[in-house]
Amino acid sequence: MTIPLLLSLRVAALSALLAAIGGITLASLLAHKQGLFWHLIDGIINLPLVLPPTVLGYYLLITLSQRSPLGSWLGSLGIHLTFTWGGAVVAASIVALPLVTQSARAAIESVPSELLDVARTLGRAPLAIFLTITLPLAWRGVLAGIVLAFARALGEFGATLMIAGNIPGQTQTLPIAIYDAVQAGESARANQLSLLLTSAAIVLLVSIRMLTNRISRT
Amino acid sequence: MNLRLSYFSLMICIALILAACQPAPESPGLTVAAAASLNNAFNEIGSVFTAQTGIPVAFSYAATGTLAEQIRNGAPFDIFAAADTARIHELAMQGFITSESQVVFAYGEVSLVIDPERGLNIQSFSDLGHIPIDRFTIANPKIAPYGSAAQAILENARLWTQLEEQLIFGESVRQSLQYIESGEIPAGILPNSLLQNSMLTIIPIDDTRYEPVAHEAGILAASPNTSQAERFIQFLYSPQGQAILAQHGLTPISTP
Amino acid sequence: MKPHKLAVTINLMIENFHLQANFQAQDEIIAIFGPSGAGKSTTLRAIAGLITPQQGIIRLGQRTLFDAQKNINLPPQKRNLGYVPQNYALFPHLSIAENIAYGLLPHLRHARHQRTRELLELMQLADFAQRRPGELSGGQQQRVALARALAPNPAMLLMDEPLAALEESLRQKLRAELRTIPQRFNVPILLVTHNLSEANSLASQLVILDQGKMCQAGPKDEIMQRPTSPATARIVGMNNILPMRNLDIKTLQWGTYNLEVIPAPPTGQRNAAPLVGIRPEAIRLLKADSGQANTLPARILDDEDFGPEHRLSVRVPGQKPDLEIRISTPKLARLGLQPGDEAFIQIDPTSIHTFP
Structure with missing residues (x-):
């Protein structure tokens, strides 16, 4: 029971980290942007929220498989992403990415623009302004997005099953272990694992609520 | 409040990084892709095999066709135990399974x-x-x-x-x-x-x-554990292995 | 040392607002003045580099900050202008000292520390160095915003409605403080205000904007006394605009009354039926006819009390429009006049401005 939990924590943590890096970058690019091009980028980032996991899993499988150009190139570098825990990280990162991006974008857009205007007239470079003004002031929303991404990555199932399979100890994350236990008729194990995952999700959601409540109070 | 929040953020970040930096999961020994019908039999085979040889085995159960497609997409299994012979032959033809390792080890009704x-x-x-x-x-x-x-x-x-x-x-x-x-x-x-x-x-x-279902196994060409995989397959058609399969309602090959 | 000359010619469209501003100014304190919606803040932001006009040129001294035709558009970072927005926009998560140090090069630690200390002292903020902006009063916040903008030694200080966010009691004190800034820090100020008395008390040069259009720019007295159009006249408080007829070289005729004008309008500007503007404070209220030039009978229609002064509306029999008069409260009390009373007015012959 602890092996799928540890694996899930590791996959979710790495996914949340990757989604955080990508999501904060994208959010800072997208903030205050209008126009068809940016709407399109925004739409593509948000696709995992609406696409069925099977479609996402299928896309990942055909792009990362050893038979694809990208997959074979990665393979030549010694990186195998299909049916490895790395594949689970890729799937969970992509699914978690829009959650960080949306939350971080809202937080970044809520930073008053006069502060950024003043910082610009004071001669500081855009990246310095982002790191010293925008991010410190948007931090709560960004963090809430990362925690949400972690929770979502912890619960990722469909695309992960397709890209990483169900290999105990290697790709069998908590949700997949639950699926396996149900399929094998091991209801006691399924119950335990489900309870574990539900408790983790509740703890994470409560911490997000605490974070976002602070935002609205300040 | 700000201070408490930054501690909280810091803790989350440290936790994330620590969790992410754990060593990557290593293959526990043998990884066997097995037809879902073998779930109960192979769970027992696995624990007896590990007890005798010290080689840990992990099983990934799914429909034979699902596993065959995963193997084509590069899934890192050592052994494929199918509820089928056609798919094993096809994978062998495509070079995913070594042809000399193929063996029918049981029939199912x-x-x-x-x-x-x-x-x-x-x-x-x-x-x-x-x-x-x-x-x-x-x-x-x-x-x-x-x-x-x-x-x-x-x-x-x-x-x-x-x-x-x-x-x-x-x-x-x-x-x-x-x-x-x-x-x-x-x-x-x-x-x-x-x-x-x-x-x-x-x-x-x-x-x-109907025709009883033939269970055929083979070793993956990409497997880095070929000698251990061979021991597992030998165990499958050893008298002890056949007996366990029989206990689980499969028809051993020794008693056609 | 004479401040740099600011030359602005811009043409800018944002959403449905079209701004055309064109002025040159060179003084210690310049005020852009106009009613709300005139485009004052937009002009200031364009000079700061925070909005890019579609066409035009912005120059400060020898430096070209923006030239659409030559494709020059310095980013705000490179313009070396201090910017103080209306609500000061202090960084809420940084201490006062960190706010002031923000525009100073981070790698020159010693110089940065020194300059921050210096400004904390000069702005009487030393006791608050480690506080957050939220813990300070409005006046203190303004001093922090000023210190932050002044720290990198800007070529000009741009201030958007510097006193609007403050209580009335603080304004006078801070006006006096602001007036000393150009001398103390050797930096000219360009400020935006919608308050005429503020523009008057702070600036020596005015730029008048209305509805995105440039009205007039020049020395304060020139604009207050001799606006170039009736529209500008109304904006700067020259509220009596009267149609006249030319009688002779120094006499105008307002209906049945003759008014003497000193000095006579330049001959080039003479036309048969000019419009003239008279500031409300240039009309005296009298109880009896003093026999002086330009004394007319009038009836008081209305009296509005502004505390230290009153604004009266009076009607000269048979004439249109009614006139507005400003008179100090003690003076009005001495006269003992009130709405409905018959009285006299006397128009200062030197304060009758004929529009070109």
């Missing part, structure tokens, strides 16, 4: 399974056409060999067209069994290898109605 709590008055397979059943489950014939065996039985008995609208496909035989055990579906056709300790009503199906 199927039974008609009835949920006793539904009060269906079915005593034998031939009653199936006369008693109305609202739903009936078999594994998806496209990916599960036991599913296609069940389809062949129903077609030969001229029940396929009659039952077609009631059919619910499981993703594998394990899921079909779960449908019946959870009370969702009253009846189905399932492999005997999953039914040994079952509380369900089991009605044998005359083996003249």
